Structures are given as C-alpha cells and as structure tokens.
Amino acid sequence: MPEGPSIVIFKEEVQGFKRKKIIAVSGNTAIEKERMLNQTVVDFKSWGKHFLICFKAFSLRVHFMLFGSYRINEKKDAPARLSLQFTNGEINFYACSVQFVEGNVNDTYDWSVDVMSDEWDPVKARKKLKANPDMLVCDALLDQHIFSGVGNIIKNEVLFRIKVHPESKIGNLPPKKLSELIKEARVYSFQFLEWKKAFVLKKHWLAHTKKICPRDHIPFIKKHLGKTHRRTFYCEMCQVRY
Template sequence: MPEGPSIVFLKNKLQRFKGQTVSEASGYSEMDKSAIDHIKIMDIETYGKNLFFVFKDFFVGVHLGLFGSMLVNKRKKVNASFALHFPHSEINFYVAKTHLYQGKPSDHFNFKTDILKKEYDGEFVLKSIREDHTEEMIGDVLLDQKLFTGVGNIIRIESLYRAKIHPDSLVKDIPEKKLVYLIETVVNYAYEFLDFLKNDEVKEKALIYEKKICPKDKTELIAEEMGKVHRKTYVCPKCQKLYS
C-alpha cells in the first residue's frame, strides 16, 4: 500500500526484469494489452505513486490506489488486474489501475516535483506554491500530486509535525524559510520512509501518525479531518504552529 517510497521499493525489487522480454500481458484491466507481446522492457521507472514499465515506443503506468498490491512469481486467489509474464517468471498486480501512454515518461510528467527523483527541484516547488497556491492550506497543498508528487497521508502528517507547522496554515502566512524547511523535510522523510520499508517498520517509526500523544511533551494529539482534503490528520496543538 503505497506512497511514493513504496513504489520505489517495488521498482527496486523489479530491477532484474530490465532488459527481459515479456512473453505475454494479461489481467482484467480494460487497457488494451495487445501491443505488449514479445517486446523487451527497456526500463522500469516511477513517478510519484505510479510504476512505469517502459517499452520502446510506449510505456505502461500501474497505480495501486489504496488497496493495490504486487507479487512476483506468486499469485493470490483472485485474478490479477494486470500481469506481465516471462518464460520463467511473472509479475502480478492486484486491484491496480493501468494506463498505456505513447512516448516516454518524461514526455508526460514533470520530474522536478517528484520527491524521490534525481531531477527533484525544491526551488521549483517553492516557486510554484508561492505563485499559485497562496490561499490554500499547506495540509491540502502537500497532497496535490502536481506539486508534491509521491506525497501521501503519512508523509504529509509526519513532515508537518517535524517542520512544526499546523496543516491549516495558509501558504501565504508561512514564512519562506519555514516553507523551505518543510520542503526539505518532506524529501528527507521520504527517504527515511523508503529505508523503513526494508524492515516493515514505517508505522512503528512514525512520530504521530496513528498515535495518541506527542512524543516530545506528551500532549494529546488531535486526530480529525482538516482542510478540504477528507483525510484524517494528526496534529500536536502545542508543537505545530498555526500561522495566520
């Protein structure tokens, strides 16, 4: 179950499939799979919460949504929504949405906003939110995949706590230095998240996500939906400042 780092984690597991030739694609997803037939996987990439299988003239995007999962050389009882078969192995996706794109990923997506890509450009993100999203709450902005590609609810909550910013603060009210620090924190935490995945300890290493009290001063946390995004948000009312 996926935020950006979980997808990178999956991509890393699939490295040996680069250069391999797909013998068949299957699954109940509506995407036309007829072009994926005895062709070579040129590359496997990510963009935020999307996993891409790159072929010569097109690529396939896989999105796991909230319930999706991937198995290599194993199957669940239910049918896969998408699967790639090889002579001696297979990759199966469950409850995944797929989309076939012409061209290459960089034709369609701006890598500067992807928190886990080499091309990530924090200054570009800062500029974008200070130009066009000043009236929005930072808690909402963080989930905007066009601005913070790959950020999910856990990264959002944990980053705001670490940066000591209340999610209901409007972008225009947050000092620039604080925004810069938040943007750095998001990226640093995303890499920590990726590391935690190796030992399946994302939740136990979280500071306030799904917790009751602030680890710093034992203040009772607030846990409710905030902003426009209907997602449960955890906040320490003492540590996190509401800028206004």
C-alpha cells in the same frame, strides 16, 4: 495507498525483468493488454505514486489507488488486474489502475517535481507554493504537481517535525518554515524508504495514527482535513497555526 518510497522499492525489486520479453499477458483490465505481448521491457521507472513499465514506443502506467497491490513470482487468491509473464518469472497486479502512456515517457512526466528523483527541484516547488498563498499546508504536501510521491503518512510526519499546524496557509508561513516544509518532504521520503526496507517504518512514526504527542504528552487531534479529507494527526500545542 502506496507512497513514493514504496513505489521506488517495487521498482528495485523488478529490475531482474529489465530487458526481458513478455511472453504472456492476462488479467481483467479493459485496456488492450495484448499489445505488450512479445514486447521487451526497456526500463522501469517511478514518478511519485506512479509505477511505469517502459517499452520502445509506449509505457504502462500503474497506479495502486487506495487498495492496489502486486506480487512478484507469486499470485494472490484474487483476480489479477494484469499479469505479465516473463521467461524468468512474473509480475501480478491487483485492484489497481493501469493505463498506456504513448511515446517517450519523458515527454509526459516532469521528474523535477518527484521528491525522490535525482532531478527534484526545490526552487520550482517553492515557486508553486508561493503562487498558492491560500492553500492549506495539508493540501500542499499532497499535491502531486508540487510534491509528487508524498502521501498521507509523509504529510503527517513532516508537519509534526516542522511544528506546523495542518490548517496553516502557505502564504502565512515564515520563509524559514516554508524552506523546512520543502526540505523535510524530501528528507523524510528517503528516511521512509530506508525504514521500510528494514521493516521498521511504523516504529518511527511520531504522529501518524498516534494518540499522544511525544513532545507535549497530550492527546493528538485526529481530523479529516483539506480538500481530500485525509486523516490528519496533529498536536494543538506544539504545531503552530500560521
């Protein structure tokens, strides 16, 4: 599943289609895709893991789920969920969820919870976390209403960085650790963006999919934790359970 930084990269890659008219629409989606025909793209936006194509009166939301993908100016050897043709190229979406958002997209999305947005509000994140003291930190980081855009890779890396056990409860974290959690969720997301653009992201992973802790040189624990049962890699020695 693409995390927030990957969607930001996609948004940057399609800027050449901004203010361009869609001249053909196809794909196996069940939505009324023909309503986009002859519509001009007003803007491209990202909110967490959502990619948004904005038109004058509505927007198209794309969620890549677990196995979704896209191609720009080329096709995969697979049925497209949605294909948008422009005079200067095409965007093809595969194995993803597409849905219309009516009206002004700013009325639907709260940009202050997107960790990569200029409007990100760490104070709001802190209030939401403190309102859920029994929530596990591994669940909190994946809650898109608190940390929109944070995915499993960022979760594992952030918790390793701040030395917090994934099954710690939010309410048990010292104030300093809570601050570190909020800060590093955003900091690591932008580093993720930088490394992915440079094609060196995996080289920087310290915990995700790793077998040995680079700090203590003991085996990582791998478990499927939290409400979502996502893969979690952690060190029982240096990551403190609160």
